[in-house]
Amino acid sequence: MNKIVVNIGRFLIFITLQVLICNYISLFHFLNPYVYIFCLLFLPIEVPKVCQYIIAFFTGLIIDFFALSYGVHTFACLILMFVKPYLINRLNGQKSVKEKDFQIFENKPFKWMLIYVVTLTFLHHLLVVFLEVFSFHSFFISLSVVVGNTILTTTLILAIHYIISPTTKKTSSSSTKH
Amino acid sequence: MSNLIDFLKKYFHNILLVILLLLSFILIFNNSHYSRFKLKTIENSIVSPIYKSWNNLLYYFDLRKENDHLKGQNLLLLKQLSSNFVINTDSIYSQNTPNLQGKSVRIFDYxxxxxxxxxxxxxxxxxxxxxxxxxxxxxxxxxxxxxxxxxxxxxxxxxxxxxxxxxxxxxxxxxxxxxxxxxxxxxxxxxxxxxxxxxxxxxxxxxxxxxxxxxxxxxxxxxxxxxxxxxxxxxxxxxxxxxxxxxxxxxxxxxxxxxxxxxxxxxxxxxxxxxxxxxx
The missing domain is CATH 2.40.10.350 (Rod shape-determining protein MreC, domain 2)
Known part of the structure; x- marks a missing residue:
């Protein structure tokens, strides 16, 4: 129950943050971080898939309304949601995701976190940028935007993650004790 | 029949995903005026008011820049004041130098x-x-x-x-x-x-x-x-x-x-x- 409230609050905060602050950022005139995907990345994996897709759809839709880019973010969010479990499976190796572990993101090493966030962020940004432009005409310019944006968003997301989850150290130390 | 229900249960999320992806594709590629118009009405009733009130707030952060613009404009207007110029028409000097006749000469700059x-x-x-x-x-x-x-x-x-x-x-x-x-x-x-x-x-x-x-x-x-x-x-x-x-x-x-x-x-x-x- 508590987790549900936390996640709903997270969605509200991050969508507000995205719409009211991050959409106004344009670093070097073209970089614009999409921090809102934080709440999609860290949505607990045991939420039913149907719910996950619906959440992703509406999150993208709201962002689209505010960014005046109909459907672009919606599409990217859905794809992100679809890829997410496969990526986690792959990163975890043999271990199955289906073990009901609520703190799936909270005692992972930094490298795991980095690969996870970079991969999904890159995918999301790639889709957003190329669907918005919708041509491969200025391919390398678009790609540089994607890469720049990915670096920016990843930095922000990892920073936020390590700031708002101070329990990381506790859980890791307790797990080493056992 | 039960097979069908089992199938739906098992793959419902995939079907939903495909439906939602199709929906977003329709949003991206649908350029018909009517649907755009409908989206615009949603936008005008929800998105625009939010942006408007937020921009009212953001306006205060730009006041400094705005101030600089105004200062620049004041300077420009000040430079154009007629008291900065001497008009040569009625001076004896200008009568002998026709190319200066009627021209104003700037004596003050800011x-x-x-x-x-x-x-x-x-x-x-x-x-x-x-x-x-x-x-x-x-x-x-x-x-x-x-x-x-x-x-x-x-x-x-x-x-x-x-x-x-x-x-x-x-x-x-x-x-x-x-x-x-x-x-x-x-x-x-x-x-x-x-x-x-x-x-x-x-x-x-x-x-x-x-x-x-x-x-x-x-x-x-x-x-x-x-x-x-x-x-x-x-x-x-x-x-x-x-x-x-x-x-x-x-x-x-x-x-x-x-x-x-x-x-x-x-x-x-x-x-x-x-x-x-x-x-x-």
Whole structure:
């Protein structure tokens, strides 16, 4: 129950943050971080898939309304949601995701976190940028935007993650004790 | 039948995903006016009000930039004032040089600057501004703010300049008392940073409290008609041939921000003439 409230609050905060602050950022005139995907990345994996897709759809839709880019973010969010479990499976190796572990993101090493966030962020940004432009005409310019944006968003997301989850150290130390 | 239900249960999320992906694709590629119009109405009723109130808030953060724009615009307008020009039509000189006839010649130019240091409580008060000789500021240029006269440039470095403010015993400004149209000299006598004295006004002049004092324009440092202050008190001694008039400064020296520096283009020429005049 508590987790549900936390996640709903997270969605509200991050969508507000995205719409009211991050959409106004344009670093070097073209970089614009999409921090809102934080709440999609860290949505607990045991939420039913149907719910996950619906959440992703509406999150993208709201962002689209505010960014005046109909459907672009919606599409990217859905794809992100679809890829997410496969990526986690792959990163975890043999271990199955289906073990009901609520703190799936909270005692992972930094490298795991980095690969996870970079991969999904890159995918999301790639889709957003190329669907918005919708041509491969200025391919390398678009790609540089994607890469720049990915670096920016990843930095922000990892920073936020390590700031708002101070329990990381506790859980890791307790797990080493056992 | 049960097979079908099992199938749906197992793959429902995949079906949903495909449906939602199709929906978003429709959103992306549907350019029909009607659907765009419907989306626009949602946008106008929800998104626009949010953006509007948020922008009202953000507006305050841009005030500084906005201010700079306005300062720039003020400077531009100031430069276009007709009192900066001498029109040559009626001078004897211009009759002999037809190419100058009817043309106006600029005699004053302006540079905008900001105050970075200012004192009012010392016996010799100075102002420091953030422009120096790199911005073509020179010694003896006049400085004024939109409210009135501030002082005269005293020392210049590359990026900064010291201004001897009106509140300095050595600052003498040639002033004109209106509406009596008498010319005198404004100087400060220490102490009160709000008041200066206007001297050398003849005894017979009609002065009223509240009369205005402007720069006279005779000194070739200040352009004419820049506000100095208002008559506050009149000291008429019968044995003296001049009246001493106390003036309340129009500028609040405790709160200075953006200023203009006056560049008098023919100052050197006039000064040279004056020097010859003294040598004789």
């Amino acid at each position: 540079i905008s600057a900001n105050v970075i240091y200012n004192s009012i409580n010392k016996t010799h008060n100075y102002i420091i501004i953030d422009k120096g000789y790199d911005d073509s500021i020179q010694v003896d240029m006049a400085v004024f703010s939109p409210e009135g006269v501030l002082g005269i440039v005293n020392d210049v470095s590359a990026h900064f300049a010291t201004v001897m403010s009106v509140l300095h015993p050595n600052t003498m400004i040639n002033a004109k008392l209106m509406p009596a149209a008498q010319v005198g000299t404004v100087s400060w006598e220490g102490g009160d940073p709000d008041h200066v004295y206007l001297s050398y006004i003849p005894q017979h002049t009609e002065v009223n409290i509240g009369d205005t004092v402007f720069t006279s324009g005779y000194s070739n440092i200040f352009p004419k008609d820049i506000l100095i202050g208002f008559v506050n008190d009149i000291d008429k001694k019968s044995n003296d041939s001049f009246i001493k008039i106390k003036i309340k400064l129009s500028v609040d020296f405790s709160n200075l921000n953006s200023v203009f520096v006056v560049k008098s283009i023919y100052k050197e020429e006039i000064d040279q003439l004056k020097a010859n005049f003294i040598n004789e």
